[in-house]
Amino acid sequence: MRRRRRRTVLLGLVLLVAVVGAVALTPGGDPAPRPPSAGPGPMAYGADQRTEPTGYPRAGAGSFTAAAGESPVVGADGPLRRYRVAVERGTGQDVPAFAAAVDEVLADPRGWTAGGERRVQRVADAEVADFTIYLATPRTSELMCAEGGLSTEGYTSCRLPGKVIINLARWLEAVPDYGAPLEVYRAYVVNHEVGHEFGEGHEACPGPGRPAPVMQQQTYGLQGCVAYAWPWLAGQRYAGEIVP
Template sequence: MRRRRRRSLLVALLLVAVAIGVTLSRAGGPPAEVPATTQGRVGHGGGAGAHAAPTAYPSAGAGRFTAADGGTPVQGTDGPLHRYRVAVERGAGQDVAAFAATVDEVLADPRSWIGSEELRVQRVAEAAAADFTIYLATPVTSERMCAEGGLSTEGYTSCRLPGRVVINLARWLEAVPDYGAPLETYRRYVVNHEVGHEFGEQHEACPGPGEPAPVMQQQTYGLEGCVANAWPYLDGHRYAGDLVP
């Protein structure tokens, strides 16, 4: 009887040990695959959203885009008409109508490029009718698109190619470190900066510490002592710095 009890006890202990081992093995296995995402902080760098909860966004998307429907009236008083289209990468998690509305608001502002009274803008829906397209693309896609024109962005910055303005999703959602202004200001800046290139504008330098940064300054890489500024026209006059060679 004693031997049978000892055998039964040993068998029970072995079964418990095996069960524990299986549980530990499962717990230590590789995690389930999740979609590729990058985690950042909206308003990063001291903007209005600097203390907001982190936001996750895809680092790569489908590589295909959905264009915004409809269009806008002509904005501006005089000069050649530049028609633009707006498109958002599928899988980017961004609403194309909302992105288009922000772009429209920026480009229709009298502090934007129409402030020169030498050009006008209008959003259109059809690619054939557009002079250029403004894309919102994930970091991987934006890097690929910019590289097609020989530009290296390392998946970080936005860019402009002839007929293409490519806005990096990460910058649209996070801005940049130490920008010192709300996310909304950075978004206005990046639209005006890249569209400025489409209109033939070149990079400019910070005029001096404490001065507004020219919109054609590469503010994404740092303000160089200047203060964040989203507009090419201040107080009704074109605000600019020295051209960067």
């Protein structure tokens, strides 16, 4: 009986030590929260298949489908810049519809072809295109932008040489407190990133209540300006002071 009781006591002490050792204590004596699982290492394009509350995917396949066909040449004069449009697979977005939306923005008389400075045309052949406009999920756009040293945190769009990368979340949701319809933000984000491809830098809001220059970083806030999506206004190139 004594041996059995002694074994029982020893077994209980072993279990108690094991439990205490398994529970990390904070300095105040409360159990420390479990650290979140680190999960896998850096993911390849499209590896994260989580879905945002709005229903669009956070990550897609990481590969793209290019729009077929060509658009008419737009613009009266100037050098011709050919662009290609591509949509990430797995986004649920219609490739021809996105291409048509981009074409409409770049063909607008308030756009980058105003003033006879340049002409644009959409093409399907990557070898012919001067740059490609991508519609990519937040995760894929973040990884693509990071290849050029840009940190978007999966939130903003970006431009790298020859690549205009539109974040799917911004294309579908715009940004909080933008104060204009979604179509205005879409025109802005295309014109802003394409503007970088055309050599334009960032500009500042010229004053409270005035239209925001298209090269202002409107995604981060309007700074007192009102949303405006175009590089030309009332027949003139509209710009703010250059941001160093």
